[in-house]
Amino acid sequence: MSEPCGRTFDEALISGYVDGTLVQGDAQRVQIHLEDCASCRALVDEITSVRETTISSAFATPADHEWPAEAPRSTASRTARRLGWPVLAAWAILVAGVGLLEAWRDADDLLERLILVAGVSGLSLLFLSVLLDRLKARKSDRYNEVLK
Amino acid sequence: MDESRMTSAVAQDDEATDRELIDQARSGQWDAQDTLARRHRQGAFVLALQMLGNRDDAMDVAQDAMLRFFTTLDSFNRDRRVQPWLFTIVRNQVRDLWRRRQRRPGDGLVDGEALAGQLVDSANPEADLQRQQLRKSVWRAVATLSETKREIIVLRDFHDLSYKDISDVLKIPIGTVMSRLHGARKQLKAKLEEGGPHV
Numbered sequence: 001m002s003e004p005c006g007r008t009f010d011e012a013l014i015s016g017y018v019d020g021t022l023v024q025g026d027a028q029r030v031q032i033h034l035e036d037c038a039s040c041r042a043l044v045d046e047i048t049s050v051r052e053t054t055i056s057s058a059f060a061t062p063a064d065h066e067w068p069a070e071a072p073r074s075t076a077s078r079t080a081r082r083l084g085w086p087v088l089a090a091w092a093i094l095v096a097g098v099g100l101l102e103a104w105r106d107a108d109d110l111l112e113r114l115i116l117v118a119g120v121s122g123l124s125l126l127f128l129s130v131l132l133d134r135l136k137a138r139k140s141d142r143y144n145e146v147l148k
Numbered sequence: 149m150d151e152s153r154m155t156s157a158v159a160q161d162d163e164a165t166d167r168e169l170i171d172q173a174r175s176g177q178w179d180a181q182d183t184l185a186r187r188h189r190q191g192a193f194v195l196a197l198q199m200l201g202n203r204d205d206a207m208d209v210a211q212d213a214m215l216r217f218f219t220t221l222d223s224f225n226r227d228r229r230v231q232p233w234l235f236t237i238v239r240n241q242v243r244d245l246w247r248r249r250q251r252r253p254g255d256g257l258v259d260g261e262a263l264a265g266q267l268v269d270s271a272n273p274e275a276d277l278q279r280q281q282l283r284k285s286v287w288r289a290v291a292t293l294s295e296t297k298r299e300i301i302v303l304r305d306f307h308d309l310s311y312k313d314i315s316d317v318l319k320i321p322i323g324t325v326m327s328r329l330h331g332a333r334k335q336l337k338a339k340l341e342e343g344g345p346h347v
Contacts, residue, residue: 010327011330012326012327012329012330012331013326014330015326015329015330015333016326016330019304019311021310021311021326043337046337047333047337050286050305050333050336050337050340051305053279053282053283053286054283054286054287054290054301054302054305054306055305055306055308056279056283057267057283057286057287057306058267058268058270059194059197059198059266059267059268060266060267060268061190061193061194062190062193062207064186066207067185067189067211067214068211
């Protein structure tokens with residue numbers, strides 16, 4: 001193992017030097033240091049050598065037939081889907097609304113109306129709960145930043 | 149095991165850029181979507197394999213990542229590069245898998261033998277025997293690194309991502325990329341020295 005040296009710069013710059021990502025000033029500082037420091041030259045050689053080894057590696061990957069065929073999503077299908085859900089939701093709300101109204105009108109006494117109110121209240125609370133969870137999940141979605 | 153392979157360089161079908169393919173895929177061209185998938189899914193698989201060390205898990209993660217890739221294609225900023233975006237998804241899927249199995253991120257060590265066993269021999273294995281042995285030693289050592297160090301090593305020293313892309317994938321500043329990468333490289337060097345002479 002090489003002897004440690006008294007570096008005059010942040011040692012991480014050596015990795016930046018190997019990767020060619022340093023600004024000119026830092027690269028020159030590292031270069032000047034390397035001229036006099038066998039220990040750091042050895043570290044540069046070691047990092048370079050290991051990098052050459054990893055980057056020249058090849059891994060076995062699945063053949064084409066092992067991958068499922070991604071379902072084609074044409075513009076027409078996406079548009080139909082985008083329109084379909086709101087239309088379905090509107091229809092469901094309309095049917096439920098008309099049904100409830102009719103049931104309210106047909107209710108003979110207070111008890112039947114209370115049952116209706118309790119059912120609607122329960123469903124509303126469940127819907128609100130799901131909505132709040134969705135809103136919270138949307139705010140903390142880790143992919144939001146990626147997609148910006 | 150099949151004959152296909154993934155090297156560090158992304159297979160380039162340069163006839164169309166990713167941006168062009170994304171535009172075409174968004175307009176419903178199935179061929180473009182298929183080309184995008186073929187171009188990037190092997191990289192996603194290999195990254196998952198390097199993080200998990202298990203071929204079946206890696207395939208599950210890569211498939212889920214590709215699915216997410218295509219379901220969010222409409223909202224993807226086409227000016228950004230696909231690979232870092234996909235790798236971010238893969239990284240999150242890997243972490244989700246660990247979480248489902250109730251493993252803490254620090255427990256994410258992989259079986260070095262299993263990972264090295266997934267290496268493909270070169271075209272001329274007899275002439276390249278020593279080099280291949282060296283590769284196996286290095287990947288065994290990589291497998292013993294913590295998940296944080298391993299991911300930055302593989303992103304830079306296998307997938308050849310730029311510091312900027314790594315910073316996007318790992319959500320850390322570029323300056324931190326350099327220091328974390330250097331720490332990981334030094335630890336890898338130490339692990340290799342523990343294992344005997346290798347270069």
